[in-house]
Amino acid sequence: APTAGPQAIAALVDSMNQRVAVGYKVALSKWDSGKPVEDKPREHTVIMAATSLAPGYQVSPQWAEQLFSAQIEANKLAQYVYLADWAAAGKAPGDTRPDLLTEIRPQLDTLQKTLLVQMAAAAPYRQAAQCHTWVARAIAAGAPDNLRRVALVRATAELCTTPH
Numbered sequence: 001a002p003t004a005g006p007q008a009i010a011a012l013v014d015s016m017n018q019r020v021a022v023g024y025k026v027a028l029s030k031w032d033s034g035k036p037v038e039d040k041p042r043e044h045t046v047i048m049a050a051t052s053l054a055p056g057y058q059v060s061p062q063w064a065e066q067l068f069s070a071q072i073e074a075n076k077l078a079q080y081v082y083l084a085d086w087a088a089a090g091k092a093p094g095d096t097r098p099d100l101l102t103e104i105r106p107q108l109d110t111l112q113k114t115l116l117v118q119m120a121a122a123a124p125y126r127q128a129a130q131c132h133t134w135v136a137r138a139i140a141a142g143a144p145d146n147l148r149r150v151a152l153v154r155a156t157a158e159l160c161t162t163p164h
């Protein structure tokens with residue numbers, strides 16, 4: 001059987017998967033509030049937090065900026081698709097809505113620290129010849145549906161430093 005690859009890669013992709021899952025709740029809150037998906041000041045806050053925390057986690061600020069930019073792009077992609085589906089249906093699911101500012105963003109902030117810990121652990125594998133294979137298998141194993149798979153492909157772009 002093909003190996004799943006290093007646990008450090010699997011753990012990192014799992015947390016990215018959790019972050020995209022939070023994007024579903026963000027989209028529900030934006031459906032209700034009518035706020036745009038894209039919030040540039042918040043993106044700036046997320047990236048600034050990542051780059052300033054990174055050295056404390058033995059992660060380079062450059063990689064933190066790149067990786068968290070990819071997480072934000074993946075999150076927006078998923079939100080746009082959820083909102084388009086709900087627009088087509090004329091209604092959104094009735095799930096309980098957590099509050100964006102007091103509940104959802106703090107979850108994303110907590111995940112940011114988890115991701116930074118896992119980035120440090122995964123860093124050595126970025127240059128491995130099998131990196132793309134490991135990442136692709138972690139996505140295939142973890143994505144519950146096609147949208148989450150596409151979002152994870154976006155979230156993991158530039159994770160491996162080797163060419164395909």
Ligand SMILES: O=C(O)C(=O)C[C@]1(C(=O)O)C=C[C@@H](O)C=C1
Binds near residue numbers: 026040042071073076
């Ligand atoms: O916090 C939000 O409002 C989100 O939509 C989440 C998020 C993110 O991924 O961190 C994504 C898009 C926004 O432009 C800002 C931040």
